[in-house]
Amino acid sequence: MLSDAAPGKLRIVHGDVLTFKIEKAFPESLKRQWEDDPPNVHIIGNLPFSVSTPLIIKWLENVSHRDGPFAYGRTQMTLTFQKEVAERLTASTGSKQRSRLSVMAQYLCSVEQVFTIPGRAFVPKPEVDVGVVHFTPLTQPRITQPFELVEKVVQNVFQFRRKFCHRGLSMLFPETRRPESTGKLLELADVDPTLRPRQLSVSHFKSLCDAYRQMCDEDPRLFAYNFREELKKSKSKFQEEDDTESTSLKMKRARESTRADRNRTTPSRGPPFHKNTPR
Numbered sequence: 001m002l003s004d005a006a007p008g009k010l011r012i013v014h015g016d017v018l019t020f021k022i023e024k025a026f027p028e029s030l031k032r033q034w035e036d037d038p039p040n041v042h043i044i045g046n047l048p049f050s051v052s053t054p055l056i057i058k059w060l061e062n063v064s065h066r067d068g069p070f071a072y073g074r075t076q077m078t079l080t081f082q083k084e085v086a087e088r089l090t091a092s093t094g095s096k097q098r099s100r101l102s103v104m105a106q107y108l109c110s111v112e113q114v115f116t117i118p119g120r121a122f123v124p125k126p127e128v129d130v131g132v133v134h135f136t137p138l139t140q141p142r143i144t145q146p147f148e149l150v151e152k153v154v155q156n157v158f159q160f161r162r163k164f165c166h167r168g169l170s171m172l173f174p175e176t177r178r179p180e181s182t183g184k185l186l187e188l189a190d191v192d193p194t195l196r197p198r199q200l201s202v203s204h205f206k207s208l209c210d211a212y213r214q215m216c217d218e219d220p221r222l223f224a225y226n227f228r229e230e231l232k233k234s235k236s237k238f239q240e241e242d243d244t245e246s247t248s249l250k251m252k253r254a255r256e257s258t259r260a261d262r263n264r265t266t267p268s269r270g271p272p273f274h275k276n277t278p279r
């Protein structure tokens, strides 16, 4: 109905925004250089919250690779989120809402919460208020390391959000050399180990990512290290040891009970009888 009312001006595509190839949806002529003003392509979305949060992570990665919707240049986005998520996306250093999402969004984009829509404005009324957030990709990202590396550092720091930042950072390194490597990282980055994750600015994260990159270049196996896998391996090793121990314990118990059985049954059979002994 809408596209009939605006012939040639409106095209409605029925599809899944998570898989739709926006980079093929508009004419090539709309493409701009990255450093130019944003192109005449604007993404506006009011999606379910279960879609908008994974989508913004995917789109931030696209910003860093300059592909997907950002093949046209610095495509701007205006999207709705649950108010708390909107606050996390825009949270400044030191604020209570400061999180992984704040750093990942702000190192790549200028992010602004434009307004809040009260839940009562919707039918049916959602449980929460809605935040409208505007993103413009930066001409120069504030951290120049690969997205995957930044994501790994930021994620490790924020997994212990109430502890000092050295706690989360230490998990970037294998257990056997955790204290020395964490010390080296913090020294190279010149970051105070007793800062809490939410006190770290984007430039702190830049220094940490640059230092971690230097350490990964010195030891090419380091980036692939994942403490969760180490934990899983050592858990399954303990489990195996546990299993072996309980198997040998079971076998020992079985041997003991057979022996006890034998001892218990022998007397019941009575003394070995002699042929001539009357029974």
Ligand SMILES: C[S@@+](CC[C@H](N)C(=O)[O-])C[C@H]1O[C@@H](n2cnc3c(N)ncnc32)[C@H](O)[C@@H]1O
Residues within 6 Å of the ligand: 015, 016, 017, 018, 046, 047, 048, 051
């Ligand atoms: C909150 S409603 C918004 C409706 C309308 N756009 C508006 O602003 O009033 C969310 C809409 O997103 C659609 N939707 C849900 N998941 C989607 C997905 N993966 N891809 C595209 N649309 C989706 C739903 O069908 C629903 O129409």
